Amino acid sequence: MDKILVIDDSSVQTEFLYSMLNDNYELIIRHTAKEGLETAIKGGYSLVLLDIVMPDMDGFAFLKELKSMELTRYVPVILLTSLSDAQYEERGLRLGAVDYITKPFNPAIIKARVYTHIQLYHYQMQFKEQAMIDELTGVSNRRRYDTEGASRWEEAIRFELSFSICIFDIDKFKLYNDTFGHPAGDKVITSVAQKVACRFKRSTDLFARYGGEEFVAVFLGSQAESAFEFLKSIRQDVEDMHIPHSSQVSPWVTISVGGVTMTPQAGDKLEDYLKLADTMLYDAKRLGRNQVVWSGPSREQWREK
Numbered sequence: 001m002d003k004i005l006v007i008d009d010s011s012v013q014t015e016f017l018y019s020m021l022n023d024n025y026e027l028i029i030r031h032t033a034k035e036g037l038e039t040a041i042k043g044g045y046s047l048v049l050l051d052i053v054m055p056d057m058d059g060f061a062f063l064k065e066l067k068s069m070e071l072t073r074y075v076p077v078i079l080l081t082s083l084s085d086a087q088y089e090e091r092g093l094r095l096g097a098v099d100y101i102t103k104p105f106n107p108a109i110i111k112a113r114v115y116t117h118i119q120l121y122h123y124q125m126q127f128k129e130q131a132m133i134d135e136l137t138g139v140s141n142r143r144r145y146d147t148e149g150a151s152r153w154e155e156a157i158r159f160e161l162s163f164s165i166c167i168f169d170i171d172k173f174k175l176y177n178d179t180f181g182h183p184a185g186d187k188v189i190t191s192v193a194q195k196v197a198c199r200f201k202r203s204t205d206l207f208a209r210y211g212g213e214e215f216v217a218v219f220l221g222s223q224a225e226s227a228f229e230f231l232k233s234i235r236q237d238v239e240d241m242h243i244p245h246s247s248q249v250s251p252w253v254t255i256s257v258g259g260v261t262m263t264p265q266a267g268d269k270l271e272d273y274l275k276l277a278d279t280m281l282y283d284a285k286r287l288g289r290n291q292v293v294w295s296g297p298s299r300e301q302w303r304e305k
Contacts, residue, residue, distance in 0.1 A: 001026045002118050003044055007036035007062070008051035008080065017049060020107050021114060033057035041155070043071050043203030046118045050097075052081040052088070060095060067096040070151030071203060074124065076117045080105070136186060137193035140208035145216055148206055152218050153270040155204075156263070161220045162297075164227040165270075166259030167277045168235075171289040172247035173213040179246050188253055189213055192238055199234050216274075217259075224261035224296035231257050231292045232304055239290065254290035256281060262297045 003026045008014050014029045021027055028045075030036040033054050040048065048066070052059035059079055066072045076098040081088065089100040098117050101110065132144035149165075156163040170176070170192060177185040193209060196217075200207040206218040222230065235255055243253040258281025260273050276295055283303075284293040291304040 002046040003028060004047045004049060004114070004118075005030065005036065005040055005045045006049045007031075007033060007054070007059075008049070009054045010051070013051070013080075016105075017110070020110060025114070025118075033059075033062045037062065037065060040066060040072050040075070041069060041159075045072075045075050046121055047114060048075055048077045049114075050077050050079055052079055052083055052092070060091060063092065063095045063097060069155060070148050071155070074121070074128070076121050078113060078117060134193075134209040137190045137209055139193045139197045139215075140206065142208060142210055145206065145208040145210065145218075149216075149218050150270060152204065152206060152220060153264060156220055157266055157268070160263060162223060162261055162263050163218070163220055163273075164222055164224075164259060164261040165216070165218050165273055165277050166227075166231055166257055166294075167210065167214065167216050167274065167281050168231075168255045168257040169215070169281070170213040171249045171254045171256055171285075172245065175247050176245055176253065185213075188243060191241065191243065192253065192255065195237055195241060196234055199230075199237070222261065224294065224300075225302070227259065227261045228292060228294040228302045231259060231294070235290070235292055235304075249289045256284040256289045257292040258282065258284050258294075259292070260295040 004021065005028050006014055006017055007030045009031050018027050018029065028039060030039055033056050050059050050062060063077055066077065078099040078101060079092045079097045080101055082103045084102045092100050099113055101113065132140055134141040153163060170188065176188060193215065196215065197207050200217060200219065204220045208216055210216040235257055238255050239250065239252050245251065245253045258277050258279065260276045260280060262273065280293040280295055284291050287303065288305065294302045
């Protein structure tokens, strides 16, 4: 069931919308712009119904915030208002709203426009998703990382969140290809990618194939030690698949992981921390592979073995 976020300071208005739409959609109600923004950035919404006139932040400022963030940029917003002047409608549409409905509302019109914009949103997301998917593995591709990784970084700075980034690859993959052949190698890349992808389920997580047998992951809100433990469990998941390998690292296919956790500040660059994660990956390989090496906010280092 599609989720709709309704942001309106009028209880009468939100109850009216709830009674009208609740049979076909899951409605989440918020009565202030601040609460609405905190809810919206958690993701998962197919539409936002937004009142323009609110006490803490007007709908135009809220809309501008919403469209500035990657997680909420493409979610359609319908403005609901008693302001019928054309200049307000023009302003809302220029800021990215998909529709502008003035009070009093006609229930049939509300239902029709809600349905239409949710369907259009799904079509748009379907096309966008296809362009951001790696054809071999079915996980996100390098283009998605390049686009969304930077947006996650900016959101971490804005909301003062811890930010973790890691990079890993399949141990001795060239040897695997040489031994079992490229078709088998493609199957291993796909199996590893899908096994790891299922562990990154939150809307703020990003996992992508970076190139060849190399992958990158970004996630928000975890402290360094918990991020380190999380990737250790993922590394173990891959080993526990028991895909036979002929390397000296392990009888099974394994991965080496390097990562870093920090709370980025304005002026910091994501590229610098990706390089640091890559350095941690180099250390994991240098120390024997099939392990995780992680860097904390004070550049302290955790090693799995």
